[in-house]
Amino acid sequence: MSVNERADVVVPGLGHAGAHIMRALAEAGLDVVGVGPRLVAGERGHWGHIDDEMTPGAGYLLSAPRPTAPFARGASRAAGRSRTVGGVRGRATGDRVDRRAADLLAVKRERFVPGRGRLTGPCQVSVGERTFHARRGVVPATGAQPRLPAVRGLSGTPYWTDENAMAAVELPASLIVLGDCGLGVETARLFARFRCAVTVVERQPRLLSWEEPEASTLTERALLRDGVTVLTSAGASEVAYDGTGFTVHLDGGTEPLRGERMLVTTERQADLTGPGLDTAGLVASSAVVPADGQMRAGRGLRAVGDVTGRGPSSDVALYQAEVAVGGILGWPGPDTDYQKPARLVYTDPEIAAVGLTERQARNQRLRVRTSLLPITSSDRRGPQGRRCEGFVKLVEDADRGVLVGATSAGPAGAEVLYALNVAVHAEMSVERLRHAVPACVPFHRTVEAALGGLC
Ligand SMILES: Cc1cc2nc3c(=O)[nH]c(=O)nc-3n(C[C@H](O)[C@H](O)[C@H](O)COP(=O)(O)OP(=O)(O)OC[C@H]3O[C@@H](n4cnc5c(N)ncnc54)[C@H](O)[C@@H]3O)c2cc1C
Numbered sequence: 001m002s003v004n005e006r007a008d009v010v011v012p013g014l015g016h017a018g019a020h021i022m023r024a025l026a027e028a029g030l031d032v033v034g035v036g037p038r039l040v041a042g043e044r045g046h047w048g049h050i051d052d053e054m055t056p057g058a059g060y061l062l063s064a065p066r067p068t069a070p071f072a073r074g075a076s077r078a079a080g081r082s083r084t085v086g087g088v089r090g091r092a093t094g095d096r097v098d099r100r101a102a103d104l105l106a107v108k109r110e111r112f113v114p115g116r117g118r119l120t121g122p123c124q125v126s127v128g129e130r131t132f133h134a135r136r137g138v139v140p141a142t143g144a145q146p147r148l149p150a151v152r153g154l155s156g157t158p159y160w161t162d163e164n165a166m167a168a169v170e171l172p173a174s175l176i177v178l179g180d181c182g183l184g185v186e187t188a189r190l191f192a193r194f195r196c197a198v199t200v201v202e203r204q205p206r207l208l209s210w211e212e213p214e215a216s217t218l219t220e221r222a223l224l225r226d227g228v229t230v231l232t233s234a235g236a237s238e239v240a241y242d243g244t245g246f247t248v249h250l251d252g253g254t255e256p257l258r259g260e261r262m263l264v265t266t267e268r269q270a271d272l273t274g275p276g277l278d279t280a281g282l283v284a285s286s287a288v289v290p291a292d293g294q295m296r297a298g299r300g301l302r303a304v305g306d307v308t309g310r311g312p313s314s315d316v317a318l319y320q321a322e323v324a325v326g327g328i329l330g331w332p333g334p335d336t337d338y339q340k341p342a343r344l345v346y347t348d349p350e351i352a353a354v355g356l357t358e359r360q361a362r363n364q365r366l367r368v369r370t371s372l373l374p375i376t377s378s379d380r381r382g383p384q385g386r387r388c389e390g391f392v393k394l395v396e397d398a399d400r401g402v403l404v405g406a407t408s409a410g411p412a413g414a415e416v417l418y419a420l421n422v423a424v425h426a427e428m429s430v431e432r433l434r435h436a437v438p439a440c441v442p443f444h445r446t447v448e449a450a451l452g453g454l455c
Helices: 016-027 043-047 058-063 069-079 086-093 095-107 162-167 183-193 213-225 314-328 358-363 413-426 442-452
Strands: 003-012 032-036 110-114 118-121 124-127 130-138 145-147 174-178 197-201 229-231 236-241 246-250 257-259 261-264 267-269 296-298 342-345 350-355 368-374 391-397 402-410
Touching (some): 016 032, 016 314, 162 261, 342 413, 391 442
Parallel strands (some): 003 032, 174 261, 197 229
Antiparallel strands (some): 124 130, 236 246, 342 350, 368 391
């Protein structure tokens, strides 16, 4: 028998964006219902986010190529026959976190409803037998799911997605990673440091092809040092599984690859039919929910996060969530602006960037001036004593004298990027930036030195 319930706002999808919205609205005193099948607080936090400082356990192991005493259990397994990968991470971020997050949510005026939500009418969401009627609207934040590339035979094999890779409790002897898209490179490094033989297969002529070529070179060099085999300009044409391993045939008829496991990290796409977004007058065959600058997607409907096709990025998802919250509470701020997104790949060294690459700037017919400075000019060791390798690259619109893009690669690449992110967004003049004398922060000194190169 169906049960009708009321709420101010219903949020199907409690990932990065949804959990944030739920918390913010409840803190503002609204009656909020959050609906989620299993994870609370986002795909990235559970299956991604392979950085060194923020991932408990695994982060330590990542930055120490040979696991040592503080993680003796993980270390001995890593060295022995039954080696764990995601098990270390899984203990830190799996079910326990779900329970903790659900408990946290229940403390406030939020109601957590386990299950899959489906829009069944305007301002109406059904979860099993329960139907929730939202007075102030529904905010779908149902994210995106992995999408398979069109490779013959692939769909019939037990390939891994990012989720399988992070949940793995046995380290395969070898792993083929199909597609780099940031996550592929991050995962390749992780497995290689557990001494798995990893091969990355990338169709583009270089890794991280959307970033500066210097970032690609640096990343490839670091992966090679970790023992990863990198095959670029290499497309997979056919995949087969024989019960013990995968055979991957490459375009061009070169020798097929063999691997015990294969990870596919190519694309992700929103599923609009599952959450019933077609009932809101949105076209279900479309890949995304189009939302305006205030995240409005229809009457009583605001969509946020990956489902809107902006990103995919947890930072963009949170940004949109903030905008949506302001609108629902009746104090809307400025419309969203996606002109200069910041980007980050958690490799070692980290690759962080904002705005235009040199090539993009030239394609826009800007008069471009660039400056490239290696961070080895600063003699400080990176976090946890890591090698100090990387660079800062600045892209200037020479006619206006402002930065239009920047890349910061290094052990603290993302941290250093923040100052550059602000400068690019504020369109600060390079001349003015030269007067922003940094405190004694060695990595930031590279930015100062690179600014000197823009003349
Ligand atoms: C492995 C991995 C690594 C990543 N690394 C980074 C990174 O380093 N930096 C970065 O910025 N971004 C990263 N991302 C991308 C980032 O995680 C996403 O962009 C972000 O999580 C999007 O937030 P969201 O709220 O839209 O969706 P998600 O966080 O994906 O949450 C959506 C939630 O909705 C649930 N759901 C789906 N359908 C329904 C339904 N019908 N009813 C109820 N709930 C439903 C899903 O189970 C999920 O829990 C990574 C993603 C992955 C998968």
